[in-house]
Amino acid sequence: MHKQKDRILLGHGSGGKLTHSLISDLFVKYFSNTALNQQTDSAILDLEADNIAFTTDSFVVDPLFFPGGDIGKLAICGTINDIAVSGATPLFLSSSFIIEEGFPMEHLEKIVKSMSAEAKYARIQIVTGDTKVVNKGKCDKIFITTTGIGKLAKKHKDISSGLKIKIGDKLLINGSIGDHGMAVMSARNELNLKASIDSDCASLNHLIDIALQVSDKIRFMRDATRGGLGTVLAELAKNRNYGIMIEETSLIIKENVKSICELLGFDPLYVANEGKVLMVVGKEDADKVLNALKKHEKGKNSSIIGEIVDQYYGKSWITTSIGGKRIIDMLAGEQLPRIC
């Protein structure tokens, strides 16, 4: 009947025959696992956990494909990282698709394959999902919402709230900043760059595991996504009895990221990352954690970027390369829409 077998039709979201074939031919094919394959409305999961971490994110990135990743990989990494930084082991993800009528089936398959590959790397399962199709023009190509569950040890440490942070603690990050945001911006604007910028989009759960294994003095972790490292630092100091001091010279900003930031007028400190975690570590363990991170492929360029100080209460400051000092505030408006 339909000549457009290569396009998403409204019927793919109807709950009828086309929905079923989409589930079997695409989602079950690539995400295959016991829970998903049951094809019941709820996945039934073996968990045996006293405490869990639970997180959700919607992804609306534009363009869908960019150097270093795509919306599918991003949707997996983003949710995994939110769980991992809480100290939990990510186990199960759900994935819900809102798709514009007419979206090429080939692109959907590419996205789903990419999700599947990233799920394998991170060792998590995509166990349940949903698909809605809206009329042409009612959404922009495809949006994906992933929700994740991670398992926490019964006696887990609080590394999310920041309440455990002490004066003298060191701040570490696992590499360069601003890569993801500028990769998306350069792809969106089809900028002609000498060297293309790759997004740092990555699942960090294995890297984070290593850090938690070598030290029991990890006091805080957060992945620096929307709003960049600057926003995380501003939030982290807010209302606290400590200040944060960052050395600009210790931050790694790739040359091409720096150029495009200058060109477009962005401060790399506020540009989104998708594979960077900020860790606050007791000073006695900082070098040990740094060395462990450096041995992992996702942490090769890790560095200590600053420390928790007994002054500037409630504020984050950065010492600039020319010797000055400026405050790191939160972003007031939208810097870059649809970066994730």
Added chain:
Amino acid sequence: MHKQKDRILLGHGSGGKLTHSLISDLFVKYFSNTALNQQTDSAILDLEADNIAFTTDSFVVDPLFFPGGDIGKLAICGTINDIAVSGATPLFLSSSFIIEEGFPMEHLEKIVKSMSAEAKYARIQIVTGDTKVVNKGKCDKIFITTTGIGKLAKKHKDISSGLKIKIGDKLLINGSIGDHGMAVMSARNELNLKASIDSDCASLNHLIDIALQVSDKIRFMRDATRGGLGTVLAELAKNRNYGIMIEETSLIIKENVKSICELLGFDPLYVANEGKVLMVVGKEDADKVLNALKKHEKGKNSSIIGEIVDQYYGKSWITTSIGGKRIIDMLAGEQLPRIC
């Protein structure tokens, strides 16, 4: 700075100051609970469960507000019902919003209030969430994705797969069919009806609890949403060593639902419900379950609508009021887009 404090701006999705004020002034205000109020990227939850049910759904209903509900209520009920029909107790929900720039803040607040009220009724907590804002014209007003976690007893029965169904079992439903789909259609088309049609949109977890308490012979449950009761019946029989026989005269279809179905050319059997659960119950317990359902506000009009038969293997049949018989097949295409 902004004159448009009453509208959603791109900055509300930036992860910066505006995002934070949206979270505090709206989400934390209405959804308030210990886990959410921490405002960490992952909610940390006390669960103590061996097994859980995990489900997700995106809601793109158009219009957002309709008699008997709105997109917010629907997003809570839909996810709760998917968990409840698996036999689990729904506990925690996440909620992710994709919002079009310029969306009225007043409408968002109305939706969030409605979610909060339904969450209270169902006794679940909304513990984590996300907000993305896309440029005007890049999505249609607002989409909501809810994901839920329910707790299952260690030795829970399988009531999702249909594998426990036996010949002779009775089929029950907790009231009239087609209400939700036709409520949305009449609201969308601004039809001038004598009596308005209310959506049946409801959280069924308390009702389902009652059924599971009075009988250990509940063999299967599913909420009949997209694709309607017809799709559930067609799926339930598919590839099985039994058939299903439904009596058309036992189905309740409200007069105004019937009229609008005739007017628009829909078969009520395939029209979406959002507060209806199909149960398959051992025949010896069917009356007991029926009576228990009838005592609950969401089950007053429950009835036995058919049985599992030792013929028509793999097929569902319906005997029509004029004595004929027709097969119930799955929907081939999209009947009603954006009904949920």
